[in-house]
Amino acid sequence: MAASVRGSLDLFRAFLREQDEPDACYSLLARHSVDQVEEYGGSVAGLTVVDVGGGSGYFTEEFRRRGAHAYLFEPDVREIGGKPPDGTVVADGYLLPLGDGVADVTFSSNVLEHVADPQTFLSELARVTRPGGLVFVSFTNWLSPWGGHEWAPWHYLGAERARARYRRRTGRAPKHTLGENLFAVHIGPTLRQVRARDDVTVVAARSRYWPFLAGTIVRIPGVRELATWNLLLVLRRCHR
Structure with a gap:
């Protein structure tokens, strides 16, 4: 579904009904997102996944349905709601209560545009990811x-x-x-900053929802700021 036209159309229809049918919308988005994680990293079964800023836990629950050991860290108790996944931790993404390199996959959906210091936030995601592990970050530019x-x-x-x-x-x-x-987070400056880092390498930078020309759009200055819609960064934690 992650790479299909039909999957993208289903998502857009769900977004239009988000206010009236939030459960259906975010459940579909979670399935689509974990599909993308598995597209780049293989099956998540048995992996430790840290979901940072995952709200009420749709992503965490989907990772768990696929066999991952997934844990939600969310700073806003209002976003968590009344029935968070077991083991949910109220924690700031700038300072996660985790040791270095504990996660195989660190995942953050649509959080980067809500933090004042995106680079410090990314540093923390990288810190808790094991060398060779993957960091998935998406944001609405x-x-x-x-x-x-x-x-x-x-x-x-x-x-x-x-x-x-x-x-x-x-x-x-x-x-x-x-x-x-x-x-106001922009794609061009974000890509330059991420590529200059020494703790991660860029595996992919692509439109999260476009099923075709996804990577091509991101390479066109100006056009990418409008047409990408939502940027997905797939980063690999460096061995150092």
């Missing part, structure tokens, strides 16, 4: 159609204008505020 999250696509006209429009339309305050819990 600011200039993508969904970059403004619930107030997209009006973020193209400015964050404050978009937030004000959301409040007028819905009668409630938006969940995200630029510079507080949402940050």
